[in-house]
Amino acid sequence: xxxxANRLELLQIADAVAREKSIDRxxxxxxxEEAIAKAARSRYGAETDVHASIDSKTGELRLSRHMLxxxxxxxxxxxxxxxxxxxxxxxxxVGDTIADTLPPLEYGRIAAGSAKQVIVQKVxxxxxxxxxxxxxxxxxxIINGIVKRVEYGNVVVDLGRGxxxxxxDEMLPRETLRNGDRVRxxxxxxxxxPRGPQIFLSRTHPQFMAKLFAQEVPEIYxxxxxxxxxxxxxxxxxxxAVISRDSSVDPVGACVGxxxxxxxxxxxxxxxxxxxxxxxxxxxxxxxxxxLAPAEVAKVVLDEDRERIEVVVxxxxxxxxxxxxxxxVRLASQLTGWDIDILTEQEESERRQAEFQNRTKVFMExxxxxxxxxxLLASEGFGSVEELAVVDEKELASIEGFDEDTAxxxxxxxQEYLGKIEGELDAKRKELGVDDAVxxxxxxxxxxxxxxxxxxxxxxxxxxGCATDDLVGWTERKDGxxxxxxxxxxxxxxxxxxxxxxxxxxxxxxxxxxxxxLAQPAADAAAAEAEATPA
Numbered sequence: 001x002x003x004x005a006n007r008l009e010l011l012q013i014a015d016a017v018a019r020e021k022s023i024d025r026x027x028x029x030x031x032x033e034e035a036i037a038k039a040a041r042s043r044y045g046a047e048t049d050v051h052a053s054i055d056s057k058t059g060e061l062r063l064s065r066h067m068l069x070x071x072x073x074x075x076x077x078x079x080x081x082x083x084x085x086x087x088x089x090x091x092x093x094v095g096d097t098i099a100d101t102l103p104p105l106e107y108g109r110i111a112a113g114s115a116k117q118v119i120v121q122k123v124x125x126x127x128x129x130x131x132x133x134x135x136x137x138x139x140x141x142i143i144n145g146i147v148k149r150v151e152y153g154n155v156v157v158d159l160g161r162g163x164x165x166x167x168x169d170e171m172l173p174r175e176t177l178r179n180g181d182r183v184r185x186x187x188x189x190x191x192x193x194p195r196g197p198q199i200f201l202s203r204t205h206p207q208f209m210a211k212l213f214a215q216e217v218p219e220i221y222x223x224x225x226x227x228x229x230x231x232x233x234x235x236x237x238x239x240x241a242v243i244s245r246d247s248s249v250d251p252v253g254a255c256v257g258x259x260x261x262x263x264x265x266x267x268x269x270x271x272x273x274x275x276x277x278x279x280x281x282x283x284x285x286x287x288x289x290x291x292l293a294p295a296e297v298a299k300v301v302l303d304e305d306r307e308r309i310e311v312v313v314x315x316x317x318x319x320x321x322x323x324x325x326x327x328x329v330r331l332a333s334q335l336t337g338w339d340i341d342i343l344t345e346q347e348e349s350e351r352r353q354a355e356f357q358n359r360t361k362v363f364m365e366x367x368x369x370x371x372x373x374x375x376l377l378a379s380e381g382f383g384s385v386e387e388l389a390v391v392d393e394k395e396l397a398s399i400e401g402f403d404e405d406t407a408x409x410x411x412x413x414x415q416e417y418l419g420k421i422e423g424e425l426d427a428k429r430k431e432l433g434v435d436d437a438v439x440x441x442x443x444x445x446x447x448x449x450x451x452x453x454x455x456x457x458x459x460x461x462x463x464x465g466c467a468t469d470d471l472v473g474w475t476e477r478k479d480g481x482x483x484x485x486x487x488x489x490x491x492x493x494x495x496x497x498x499x500x501x502x503x504x505x506x507x508x509x510x511x512x513x514x515x516x517x518l519a520q521p522a523a524d525a526a527a528a529e530a531e532a533t534p535a
Contacts, residue, residue, distance in 0.1 A: 063102040132197035136190040147181045164199035173235040204234035216262045219254040228280040231334035241280040291332035295321035308339045315344045366417045389414040443502040455488040463506040471499040
């Protein structure tokens with residue numbers, strides 16, 4: 001059986017396939033050319049370099065055989081001698097390609113089947129590329145689709161021009177989807193895989209809620225109101241922080257809508273998930289107070305280095321602040337990005353009392369004084385023996401019940417105690433093998449020397465090779481929970497800036513950099529700030 005197609009049929013087939021698969025017509029024509037060339041090679045020999053060309057306007061098909069011009073012919077199917085080439089083209093040179101026109105062919109069933117396979121494969125690859133390019137640019141968008149099938153809890157969604165999957169863990173709890181259901185979801189990832197592009201959808205992603213609000217609230221769509229952060233416990237409760245760029249627009253009111261119509265539309269889409277809409281604030285303390293709503297907050301204490309905040313609430317508000325199974329404080333922590341510790345006023349009072357007693361005990365032991373004097377020093381705000389040793393003598397003497405002689409004696413005992421501790425630390429430092437030169441690095445104290453030695457940092461070069469995280473530790477956030485990794489100098493009163501300065505000074509001392517190198521970044525920053533400041 002012979003198969004042939006006239007010019008018009010070739011173009012009609014190419015147009016039909018391009019429309020059906022939503023791919024470029026030139027890709028289809030290219031696939032047909034490759035398929036016809038492959039079929040022709042079955043007639044002229046597999047080694048023969050046969051090329052097919054279809055005119056995109058007229059549909060005319062041309063077949064040609066390409067041969068490489070060489071000095072010595074090794075394979076007559078693909079090579080032609082220079083002498084033979086010059087007979088056809090006097091200007092031919094070694095390395096050129098000579099094209100011979102071949103007569104049209106009638107293709108048998110096997111050749112036609114092989115050509116069909118090539119076309120199908122090329123069209124499928126083009127379709128996959130088109131699908132990947134189309135959807136990779138839509139990551140972060142909400143898309144509508146129809147449930148095609150459910151496989152082991154995973155939902156396959158028909159998007160019209162492709163398929164996507166909502167994995168079981170990206171579904172709302174207790175949500176059941178059936179074939180034919182219409183579903184809205186968030187595109188969070190598109191990947192190339194051997195079986196074709198995989199489009200992953202989610203209904204639990206925090207940004208799904210943000211995009212839903214953007215669809216329901218015109219002020220968000222118009223960038224008058226901005227969604228700054230979202231935290232979700234999918235299917236149960238969520239918190240969303242918003243801010244307005246227009247002082248005349250209330251961001252919370254805009255998101256709630258008339259009689260709650262806007263937020264209710266989002267709640268309905270999320271199967272009844274309760275949503276707290278919170279005004280965002282650049283002041284982290286105010287933001288945390290807002291995020292813990294509806295609980296009332298009495299006091300907050302910030303630890304900026306560790307991004308940790310301590311919140312004190314009235315005793316009656318504790319359960320409300322923590323929420324059911326810790327939900328309220330967990331969502332507030334995810335929303336703000338800070339770890340939140342909640343204490344009642346009674347717990348805080350007990351802790352302050354314990355701290356007071358600890359300080360009193362330290363003063364009693366270090367200065368060899370009775371409890372009354374220790375309590376008096378602690379109540380005056382002295383937190384350590386070091387503070388007592390360096391404070392102005394007159395300030396110490398002005399404390400009720402003290403005089404100049406008492407103040408002088410207390411400072412003498414404090415300095416004597418610190419000297420004893422210093423001697424013990426220095427002996428420990430020598431025992432650990434820490435070089436004397438490390439002591440000369442600005443910011444390094446005896447207690448720091450001991451901790452460095454205990455962690456294997458024994459020379460100036462060792463300290464110069466450290467990173468800031470090595471000294472003060474770091475915090476990683478995983479699954480909404482912060483985990484802190486300790487540093488060498490945990491327990492020392494040292495900030496990240498102090499640690500960085502210490503390392504840089506060690507690098508200067510080690511000869512790795514110069515003081516000029518150290519000063520340059522600061523000079524650049526000052527110049528940039530001066531340029532940014534309007535005259």
